[in-house]
Amino acid sequence: MQPHEYAPESLMMSYGYKPELSEGAIKCPIFQTSTFVFKTAEDGKAFFEIAYGKRQKQAGEEPGLIYSRINNPDLEILEDRLALWDRAEKAAVFESGMSAISTVLMEFLTPGQVVLYSTPVYGGTHHFMNHVLQKFGITAVSFDVGASDAEIETIIQANGPGRLGMIYIETPANPTNALIDMAMCARIAQRHSTDGRRVVTAVDNTYMGPLWQHPLAHGADLVIYSATKYIGGHSDVIAGAVLGHAADIQKIKVLRTFLGNMCSPHTGWLLLRSLETLKVRMEQQQANAVQVAAFLQSHPKVEKVYYLGLLDAEKDTAQYAIYKSQCLGSGAMVSFDVKGGEAEAFRFLNHLRLTKLAVSLGGTESLAEHPATMTHTDIPDAEKDRIGISEKLIRLSVGIEHYNDIIHDVQQALEYV
Numbered sequence: 259m260q261p262h263e264y265a266p267e268s269l270m271m272s273y274g275y276k277p278e279l280s281e282g283a284i285k286c287p288i289f290q291t292s293t294f295v296f297k298t299a300e301d302g303k304a305f306f307e308i309a310y311g312k313r314q315k316q317a318g319e320e321p322g323l324i325y326s327r328i329n330n331p332d333l334e335i336l337e338d339r340l341a342l343w344d345r346a347e348k349a350a351v352f353e354s355g356m357s358a359i360s361t362v363l364m365e366f367l368t369p370g371q372v373v374l375y376s377t378p379v380y381g382g383t384h385h386f387m388n389h390v391l392q393k394f395g396i397t398a399v400s401f402d403v404g405a406s407d408a409e410i411e412t413i414i415q416a417n418g419p420g421r422l423g424m425i426y427i428e429t430p431a432n433p434t435n436a437l438i439d440m441a442m443c444a445r446i447a448q449r450h451s452t453d454g455r456r457v458v459t460a461v462d463n464t465y466m467g468p469l470w471q472h473p474l475a476h477g478a479d480l481v482i483y484s485a486t487k488y489i490g491g492h493s494d495v496i497a498g499a500v501l502g503h504a505a506d507i508q509k510i511k512v513l514r515t516f517l518g519n520m521c522s523p524h525t526g527w528l529l530l531r532s533l534e535t536l537k538v539r540m541e542q543q544q545a546n547a548v549q550v551a552a553f554l555q556s557h558p559k560v561e562k563v564y565y566l567g568l569l570d571a572e573k574d575t576a577q578y579a580i581y582k583s584q585c586l587g588s589g590a591m592v593s594f595d596v597k598g599g600e601a602e603a604f605r606f607l608n609h610l611r612l613t614k615l616a617v618s619l620g621g622t623e624s625l626a627e628h629p630a631t632m633t634h635t636d637i638p639d640a641e642k643d644r645i646g647i648s649e650k651l652i653r654l655s656v657g658i659e660h661y662n663d664i665i666h667d668v669q670q671a672l673e674y675v
């Protein structure tokens with residue numbers, strides 16, 4: 259027989275877990291413990307040398323368990339399973355998406371450097387870059403979704419090309435689903451990397467991953483997740499993850515050890531459970547989103563729908579070309595402009611029954627929100643106008659309910675517009 263490689267969804271119930279080490283339990287128990295007993299003092303010494311980055315692992319050497327801020331079986335198994343989806347060498351999990359993001363920024367940037375980021379980015383990321391990193395002498399500079407290689411190059415030159423330390427992107431952009439060419443950004447980072455200064459490309463893949471987009475395959479060095487969203491998938495846990503090359507993840511884990519922002523064993527265990535249904539959930543959410551987007555597209559009170567699946571009708575656009583080269587699906591995030599303004603948008607939101615009015619996304623239940631006054635309220639008006647976040651824009655995270663019921667709900671709420 260040919261060697262057979264299992265698909266990630268086939269491995270989510272078993273990969274990396276040995277029942278014989280846990281009394282035969284079919285499921286990985288919650289290792290609710292702060293510390294682990296060393297067999298010998300020599301073991302303890304060796305484990306610490308690796309955990310603190312004092313030396314690299316030798317071939318075949320397994321880093322042992324020390325203390326749950328450094329490592330824990332629930333976290334390690336979760337990391338091994340997460341890495342499968344993105345074909346990453348390694349992963350590190352965090353207590354939130356923001357912890358994952360801030361740890362990456364702190365590990366790979368030094369005072370005097372520039373982080374070049376795509377706009378719009380997640381509000382917390384924007385705040386951390388512009389208000390926290392600034393205190394450490396790091397400058398955050400943005401480029402708009404849709405910027406060309408030449409336009410980005412101009413921005414880099416204007417900010418001192420020798421200072422570029424990282425390109426940080428979020429694609430599709432929240433909430434308009436505008437796409438950024440990941441391979442282009444990785445090429446720009448390569449072009450500016452020198453022997454003494456590696457420009458790292460990091461992609462926040464929360465919207466599309468880990469099923470519909472694999473940034474590492476397009477040249478990114480690091481993939482970041484708010485695992486609170488699709489990975490957790492049930493709106494009941496806050497967590498984050500970073501994936502990438504083994505050497506980079508090792509550095510990130512050393513910083514995580516000292517910041518102490520790893521996730522708890524219980525969170526790790528919840529995410530292991532979530533991963534078992536990740537693919538069926540995400541596929542159902544996407545199938546539902548396709549139906550909801552088609553319905554909205556045909557509704558007289560809807561002015562414009564922003565959904566990746568609708569790019570299929572715009573085959574001669576640059577956005578379509580990026581979509582086909584880097585997305586494996588159209589996702590489950592649908593935004594749309596109602597005819598009118600804030601009042602009409604609010605009337606729609608206030609009349610939803612099945613769909614809940616809440617921020618966050620990626621969970622089993624459908625959620626709706628108003629980006630201009632909620633998730634993106636901090637963005638200056640001029641920038642909102644430029645990137646298409648208007649008062650009439652609604653963002654939907656489509657869940658796993660029957661799509662007829664979601665459509666019915668949206669339809670009856672639109673009657674109030």
Ligand SMILES: *Cc1c(COP(=O)(O)O)cnc(C)c1O
Nearest residue numbers: 354355356380462464484486497
């Ligand atoms: C939610 C979110 C984050 C932040 O994650 P938390 O888990 O809430 O800390 C970062 N990026 C994106 C795209 C998000 O949607």
